[in-house]
Amino acid sequence: MAAPKRNKVPFFSSLQTKYALSYLAIFAVVLLLLNTYPVLASQDLLFASKRDSLKSQTAVMSSALMELETLTADQVTRVMSMLDSMGLDRILVTDPSGLVLYDSTQAESGDGTDGEESAPPEEEPQDQYALYQEVVYALEGNDVFFSRYADSCFISTAASPIVYRGMVIGSIYILELDEAQGELLLSLQQNLRYISLVIAGVTLVMSAFFSKMLTARIAALLRAIRIVGEGEYGHRLQPVGRDEMAQLAEExxxxxxxxxxxxxxxxxxxxxxxxxxxxxxxxxxxxxxxxxxxxxxxxxxxxxxxxxxxxxxxxxxxxxxxxxxxxxxxxxPAGRTEPVDLARVTERVLSMLAPVADAAGVTLESSCKSGCVVRATEDELYQVAYNLVENAIKYNFAGGRVFLSVYREKDQVLLEVEDTGIGIPEEDLPKVFNRFYRVDKARSREAGGTGLGLSIVRDTVRRHGGWVTARPRAAGGSIFTVGFPQYQPAEEEGKEAI
Amino acid sequence: MRRTHRLWAALLAAVLLLAACGGGERTRPDYMLYFLPAGEKLQGSALDWEPYSGGEDPSPEDLLEALLAGPTQEELASPFPRGVSLRSCDWDEEEPGVLQVTLSEQYGALTDISLTLADYCIVLTLSQLDGVEAVEIRSGGHNTGYRGNQRLQAEEALLWDSLIVQQVSGEETFS
Known part of the structure; x- marks a missing residue:
């Protein structure tokens, strides 16, 4: 027989690849979350903290400046010099048209507090207008805050209007460049990235290992199925472990x-x-x-x-x-069964085979107890008893004896056929129920045997939940015993009721 | 299998397209018209621009007419009141490099920061022309009284906080 054509499983369709990709996909999602959520959450926390801090700072400066009825560069510079810059990188104060009245960076460079002679400033126009969105919004009467994280630095700006008696007389704009917090967030990001790389590497190796381990057993099963399919029925698998794959191997x-x-x-x-x-x-x-x-x-x-x-x-x-x-x-399947009195069936068999026994010079004796009822078909019980008694007559000596008894033992009904015939050698006893098996072939053929009678007995008895054994008789001959479950009317009625 | 390949190819194309789009930056044209950003922008410059789509060598009048006509892009808004028109645009005879722009009376309705924004939209636009060093803007033939300095220069407009620019780009100056 030609071996079936086996297609090679494509790489992306193989179970191993699918398992490995599944593991990787799951871990990729986990790593993505690990690298985004903590960083975003930290960013949000820092943004919120900066918003509160910068807004309160603009409020303080704004309230200090609103004491001035009109804003001039000199007055603003005087007020601002009394205020702490609070670590801000730039503070701008403008008039309502956006004209810069005070710029903390220029004020600091103009101080020359360190005693060193500062370089002459580049030629700058006398008037400068802060055309920033924050300033525009502030001059329109709004408080503005904006923060972003870029190049490992938090760049935060805030602006507020300076209001005097309901009139916007100017705006204050502040800028904070927080590199310390930015570095902290960057190091957090980097640490998470390194951890992720390690996890990704481990996951890659583990997913390859686990998927290989799992699919190796499936591959072994597939190989075994192919080997058996080619006719080598002796091939077996060695179940490993107690999981479903081990169960599959056992099955x-x-x-x-x-x-x-x-x-x-x-x-x-x-x-x-x-x-x-x-x-x-x-x-x-x-x-x-x-x-x-x-x-x-x-x-x-x-x-x-x-x-x-x-x-x-x-x-x-x-x-x-x-x-x-x-x-x-x-x-x-078994035909429609009914309660059958085994004693009555065997009596019929004995009367049927009496002429055969007479012709062979064999005496038939029986002892049948009443109430030996089993659930079966009468024809099949008849066949069982007939085959056993016929065999006992066939393989007997002239002047021999066949003794048939039917009786109950515990919850079983037993049919025993004992003969004084040629007997069965001990080594042949396990094989006598095999098809076409004969102890003495010449005698069997001479007696008209087919070698199938006892096989029919065994198969019929098993079909009705019974059993059959053969054993040698001490004084010569054989004893065949058939056992059936005794018919229990009450139990049967209970089952029907259910 | 073929369907899987197509899916991968589409994914790759999408990634490349996104990468190409993400790296895009506006190239500066020869002449820009300055307007206000129309959206809810909270940070950065209060002025934005669109390219001038007229001839190659525009005159100051050409630029001013285009400016007063308003922006063509939806993301921009005009800083000028409705009905503002150009009356004249002349060079100052006494001081070369100074352009005197006279607009209609409606321009006089602008005050404070709105006026400043409108002024510098004109100044930044005209200062791109060779020879323009300063601009004087009049409304209906009169100077705007509450403007401290009538002669406006492009250098006076601070569009970006230099410290932010320095931090982000590492450059000392930003133009």
Whole structure:
């Protein structure tokens, strides 16, 4: 048989890649959150803190300046020199038109407080107008705050109107460049980035390792299925651990066990059946050829040969009937069962086989207790008892005895067939129920046996939840015991009620 | 499989497009018309510009007419009151480099910071022309009384806080 075509699984469709990518995707999301949320939250906190701080500073300066009725450069410079710059990088005060009246950076450079002679300032126009959005909004009467984080520095600006008796007489604008907090946030960002890189590296290795580990077992299972599919039924997996994959491996092994057993039985059955069918056919062919090829054969011999052909044909018929019976037992579900009195069925069998026993010189005896009821079909129980008693007669000696008993033991009904016949060797006992198995083939054929009677008994008994055993009799012969669950009317009614 | 490839290709194209868009910066044209930003901008310069779309060598009148016509871009707004028109635009005969601009009376309605913004929209626009060193702006033939200095120069307008520019770009000056 040609091996099935196996397509190579594409890289991105393989389970290993999918598992690995799933792990990576999950960790990528986690790392993304790790790198964004803390930084954004810190930024927001710092923005809020700066807003409060700068707004309060502009409010203080604004309230100091609103004492002046009109703003002039000199007055503003005087007031501002009395105020602390509070770490701000620039403070601007403008009049209502945006003209800069005070610029803290120019005031500081003009002080020359360190005693050093400062470089002459570049030529700057006398008037300067602060055309910043913050100033414009402030001169329109609004408080403004703006902050952003750029180049590891918090750049924050705020502006407020200076109001005197309801009139906007100017604006104050402040700028803070906070590099310390910016550096702090940058170091937080960098630390998170390094941690993320380490986690990403570990995740990459782990995802490759775990996905490989998981898919290696799936690959082993796939390989095993292919090997078994190619006909090597003895191949087994070694379950590792106690997870679902281990269970899958165990189930696979059980399945393969059954497959192997079924295959062996099938092969043996086909081989045995072929052999059993071939033997009578060969005999028929031989006898027919002899009649055809022998000139002037006397009528007595022809009659004997034709009689033998008829006997072989009967044997073929029996074999095929038994094979059909076994096939039915294998494939068809049990027919409608009913409570059957086993004692009554065995009495019928005994009366049916009494002439056969008489002809063989075998005495039939029985002991059947009443109330031995089992749930089965009457025909099948009849077949079981018939096969056992017929065998006991066939493989007995003239003057021998067959003893049949039906009785109850605990919750079981037992049928026992004891004979004083040729018996079964100890080593053959486990095989007597196998199909086409015969202890003494010559005798079996001579007695008209097919080698299937006990197989039919075993399969029929099992079909009704029973069992059958064979054991040697101490004084010679064999004992076959069949057990069925005793029919319990109360239990059955309970089940029906449910 | 083919669908997956297409998805990857589309994703890559989108990333490249975003990268290309993100790196874009406005190139300065030869002449710019200064206006006010129209949106809710809280920080930065109070003036913005759009390119002058007229001829190659515009006269002061051309620039002023374009300025008074208002911005063509939606993100910009005009600083001038409705109905302002150009009366004249002449060079000062006594002081070369000084351009005297006379606008209609409606311009006189502007005061305080609104006036300053309008003034410097004109000054910054005209100062791009060769030879313009200062601009005098009159409304209906009169100087605006509450303006301290009538002769306005582009250098007087502080559009950006130099410390912020220095911090962000590392440059000493910003023009």
């Amino acid at each position: 696979f092994n059980h399945l393969t066990d059954r497959l192997q057993t079924t295959e062996e039985v099938r092969r043996r059955f086909v081989s045995d059946a072929s052999h059993e069918l071939k033997t009578p056919l060969a005999s028929i062919r031989l006898l027919a050829d002899s009649i055809l090829q022998t000139d002037k054969m006397d009528p007595e011999t022809v009659r004997d040969f034709v009689s033998d052909i008829g006997r072989e044909a009967d044997r073929l018929t029996r074999i095929t009937e038994h094979l059909l019976a076994l096939t039915r037992l294998d494939s068809l």
